[in-house]
Each structure stands twice: as C-alpha cells, then as structure tokens.
Amino acid sequence: MPVSASLRAFVEALPKVELHVHLVGSASVDTVLALAKRHPEAGVPADRQALAEFYEFRDFNHFLKVYWAVQSMLRDRHDIETLVVGLAADLAAQNARYAEVTVTPYNHRLDGMPGDELLTGLATGRARAAAEHGVELAWCFDIPGEKGVEAGRETLVFALRERPDGLVSFGLGGPEVGVGRAQFEPFFTAAREAGLHSVPHAGETTGPATVWSALHDLGAERIGHGTSSAADPALLAYLAEHRVPLEVCPTSNVRTQQVESLAAHPLRRLLDHGVAVTLNTDDPPMFGATLNGEYLAAAEILGLRGVELANLARTAVDVSFLPGQRKAELTGEIENLVAEYGFLA
Numbered sequence: 001m002p003v004s005a006s007l008r009a010f011v012e013a014l015p016k017v018e019l020h021v022h023l024v025g026s027a028s029v030d031t032v033l034a035l036a037k038r039h040p041e042a043g044v045p046a047d048r049q050a051l052a053e054f055y056e057f058r059d060f061n062h063f064l065k066v067y068w069a070v071q072s073m074l075r076d077r078h079d080i081e082t083l084v085v086g087l088a089a090d091l092a093a094q095n096a097r098y099a100e101v102t103v104t105p106y107n108h109r110l111d112g113m114p115g116d117e118l119l120t121g122l123a124t125g126r127a128r129a130a131a132e133h134g135v136e137l138a139w140c141f142d143i144p145g146e147k148g149v150e151a152g153r154e155t156l157v158f159a160l161r162e163r164p165d166g167l168v169s170f171g172l173g174g175p176e177v178g179v180g181r182a183q184f185e186p187f188f189t190a191a192r193e194a195g196l197h198s199v200p201h202a203g204e205t206t207g208p209a210t211v212w213s214a215l216h217d218l219g220a221e222r223i224g225h226g227t228s229s230a231a232d233p234a235l236l237a238y239l240a241e242h243r244v245p246l247e248v249c250p251t252s253n254v255r256t257q258q259v260e261s262l263a264a265h266p267l268r269r270l271l272d273h274g275v276a277v278t279l280n281t282d283d284p285p286m287f288g289a290t291l292n293g294e295y296l297a298a299a300e301i302l303g304l305r306g307v308e309l310a311n312l313a314r315t316a317v318d319v320s321f322l323p324g325q326r327k328a329e330l331t332g333e334i335e336n337l338v339a340e341y342g343f344l345a
C-alpha cells in the first residue's frame, strides 16, 4: 500500500541511528568520484555518468567488483577521511544522528595502508562528521572471517593496542558459508574482557545454527543480520527473552538473494516474536539503499504502521552503544515527533 505523505514526512523527520553499515560499502558516487580523480591509475571511471552506470546494482558479483574497486583506491589518510565525511553527509541527508560504522583494518593493511594512516583518517573524518554534518560516529573493528584466525588475531591486537576514540565494538564479517564462528572465540573473549561489545554477523547467508554459535561462542550482544533466526522458534524465543537485537538490512537481503523480495522478508515475523529489531543499510549506495527507504519499505511493503516505525527508531537508539544521556536525548526527540504527528502507542 502506498504510504501517505504525512507518514513519509514523519519518516524523514524521524531522528535515526544506523547500526550496520560498512565503511567501504558506504562510498557514494560522489565519494568514489573524488577518489577516482585522486587515483586515476585504479581505472575506476572518473566521469559522473560512467561512474553512475558502473555503480548501478546488477548482481552480487558486480557488487563485489564495485566494492573491491573502491577498496583499491584507499591508499592513505586522505582517502579514509574522504570516505568517512562522505558517509556522514549521506547519513545527515537521512536525518541519521549517530552511526556505528564497521571498519576492517586487516583488509586495509593487506592493501598496504599503514595502521597510522587508517587511524588518522578515521579520527579526522570523525571530527569533521560531527562538525560539518552533526553526525556522531562510532567504530566497530571487524574480522574478515574468510581470512581465518590470523586475521582474527591481528584485528584483535590492532583494536586493543590502538583503542581509537569512538571504538565501541568488535565484529566478524565476510562470507559465513564454510567460515565457522567458533574459531574466533578467543579473540571475541579477549575483546569483551577489554570492554568492547560483541557484534558478529551471523544468520545472513546461513541458518540459525550460526546465530546460536555467535551467541554461545562469541558472546554476541547484537547480531549482524540474523534474519535466518526466523526459521527457529526456540532461537526467536531466546533472542526475545535475552533481548539480543538483530541488525536487519532488508534491501541488502534482497540484493544478495537471501530473501526473494521485500514482501517475503521476515521482519514482521521477527517483530511478532518480540525480537528487538533495528533497520539498517549495510552497503547503502552499492545496494541502492537508504535508511529512509528501509523505513518506508517496512511501511509500504510489510504494512508497518507509524507507531511501529517509531518503535524501530526507538529500539535502534536503545540498543546502540551510545551513552545513556545521548540515548535519552534522542528518545526524547522521537517522542516529541510522535506526539506532533499523533502516532500514539
């Protein structure tokens, strides 16, 4: 059902937080244009029209091609800063106030970027995000799982040694098939003991067993995706009872063909079982996703009402790793907006 103009305005005005977005995957056409001009030898189109065509989602393999093309242009602190500030501008356009952004230090190191360059680019980008766009950023350093335990060890050592401002969590990404979660248990234990939150991907491309493993082996406090939990009633009950939230990314799930269509997405089923669900974009420009678009699709295609959209925004604030004071402020803003629009609980 098409959403009303007032619901659309409400979604746009809703203060939002984004809890699942990958830094490299967040690069918009404008950002890539700046990088391509700086690094012409990378062979990425530096002409807007050609780049926009290159960027259009075709299939998952093409997405990977775009992703690695962007990754190949990240050489130093300036490139990282460009990426971070570009993401902040895009978040501000969605009225997103805060984001927890996944960074994969191991991949940058493999590409020859010294750790200091990465950290300086993140720090200057983060300061500019706040000053120029009013967007607060935090970091999740994640292990590229397909690169094995060595990547796990190195990511942990880097995270704990450097502990940059804004680092709040420790993650695990990359393909799930053939990449068991349990092998990374020692790194997650050490990260948690050092005060980082555990937020591994699980149950995106594999079944509920991976989510159970993330919970039991990695002490997951939030699950990246976790959509396949919908197939396991005992797991749904566990997630609801222990309030382990899922970072759901509906458009991403369609693009990677984990669900057939948005209409077939288990978002509603997860909510009906009392699971704490947040809406996120994963790799937004590469998947043609926006945060407002995810909320609108939840209304238009899955039939969520205004009050339910407000609840999704409240949940995201609540399960973020923001300090309590900031959570209270953002929740207050959401309440004021709900009152203004009359979407009463």
Ligand SMILES: [Zn+2]
Pocket (backbone or CB within 6 Å): 020, 022, 173, 201, 224, 282
């Ligand atoms: Zn992800």
